Amino acid sequence: MRILCLPYTPTLSHVSRLLVVARALRDRGHEVLFAGSGPDTKSHFIEEEGFATLPFYQIDPKDLFGRIRDGKMRFVAEDELEKMILSDREIYREVNPDLVLSDGRFSSMISAGIEKIAHAAIVNVSSTEYRALPYVPFFERLPEKLARRLDPLNLWLEMQLFDTVANAFKKWSKKHSLAKTVTATNCLTGNDLTLMADIEDYFPTRHLPFDYHYVGPLTWQKGVPLPDWWPPQTAGKSLIYITMGTTWVGGSFENLYNLVRDQGLAAIITTGGQLKDAAARGLKTVPGEVYLEEFIAGEEAMKVCDLVVCHGGNGTIYQALEQGRPIIGIPTIPDQDFNMRRVEALGLGIKVAPADLEKNPQQLFAAIRRVLDTPSYREKALAFSKKLQGLNPAEKAADLIEHQFSRKAP
Known part of the structure; x- marks a missing residue:
């Protein structure tokens, strides 16, 4: 398969998890490319791993994280989302991928749906509508047992509020009659496969559908040589x-x-x-x-x-x-x-x-x-x-991708 990876490259976290899975897929003979090259990004880590990278539009992290830190639920402007979708589609036409694999690219679910390209995503459980724990604990001041009983209501309220305020995603879904409605809550997940980089003991889920899978933490090790002073000397201090x-x-x-x-x-x-x-x-x-x-x-x-x-x-x-x-x-x-x-x-x-x-x-x-x-x-x-111990998340992710998509590739 030809697999196009779409990370949010200004942050290393969204690059590193894709790199772990991309290496496993490349080792199995798949062609893997990345988008997201450019200054002030972490794309050099991708290139150092030997993957080709292409430029595309990304929101300035100062703007994006500034809004998020300020508690603004409308974290992306409508014109920014449109630019992202158009940029995605231009790359699809250039690369002609069999599969789009994203991490932190909240336009990819829409763009892949419009172009009818298979789409998988790597996410945290917290970025899914199936999380069992509230993202914003409205009832945290109540006694613990009562607050836990109200978790389903808390989850419904926070998702309804988020999706209503940040409604640009639903507008695009309606405009293009997408098979799966994209919302602010689920915009980082996959149209066809969602790989959750968590374990259930850490972040539980509820009512999980068949195309959502725990794969475990996708931790990436950069090949940094140990510094000359290694190992650290502490003289008995912590x-x-x-x-x-x-x-x-x-x-x-x-x-x-x-x-x-x-x-x-x-x-x-x-x-x-x-x-x-x-x-x-x-x-x-x-x-x-x-x-x-x-x-x-x-x-x-x-x-x-x-x-x-x-x-x-x-x-x-x-x-x-x-x-x-x-x-x-x-x-x-x-x-x-x-x-x-x-x-x-x-x-x-x-x-x-x-x-x-x-x-x-x-x-x-x-x-x-x-x-x-x-x-x-x-x-x-x-x-x-x-x-x-013994989870091997990258190989599990690669197995799930091959099982879901290899039989569909031409």
Whole structure:
């Protein structure tokens, strides 16, 4: 098959999961291409893996994430969605794919439906209409048992509200009489196959249809050589791994760096390419105290640390849990907040609100001390890691894609 991958390339999370599956499909003899090349994207990671990339229109992440962080349900303007759909269709005509495989491209369900091209998508359970847990907990102030009984009502209300406000998707569905109605709630899912990069113990679902499948966390390892200072020396101090992804907004690496040194901890801090002037600010590796890198082999850092501080992204959470490491999350968008509520509910870590951190940075280190001094966090994380062993998510995803689509390809 000729498979066209459509990620949202300004963020590494939507690139990395597709890369994991694309490698598995390429190894099976399929032709795999990507869209999303261009400056200020993470497309160079795609090219370094040997895949061809093509340009197409993408919304500026400052605009997109700015709206999301501001709580605007109409996260995409109608003219932006139209540009995305037109750009998708131009690439389809150029590439003539047998299958479109998307991750974070919320126009692809519409564009593939219009062109009648087979379409699969990689998503978090939180981005489906079949999630069993509310995205916005309207009733969280009620007693726990009562709030859980009201979850079905909560889910119905939040989806109705979201789909009504961000109604551009329904308009396109009606305009082109699409076989499956696209909404703001389901716009990241697949027309023909949806691959959920979660496990049910972490994010449960309800009434799941036959074409939705759990595949497990699709964690990607960038081939970054270990730095010259490896392994980190800690002189008996607890080692914290601080990684805020590639789109952290509202936080200060400089503050984190200085606070780590003041608190007598040892830390590995990765900036994800977001701090270009570290040396000019006097931020550098200080052996035994703080190790500063743009990127690092995340799996190796997880193995040697005592806990992980992150933004609450799905991929980072699963990476930490695979190694049995508890988590402190500083979420800045609703998806991350949703993830961290689940982490807290399972006893795997603590959420620190960015606003609280800004008012009092010491709150982060109070949370770190609490996690380090409470054995149950580490014990539960180690127990959860056993649920993630032997899943082989990339191969499962490739199996499902071949089973669903290979027989349909010419």
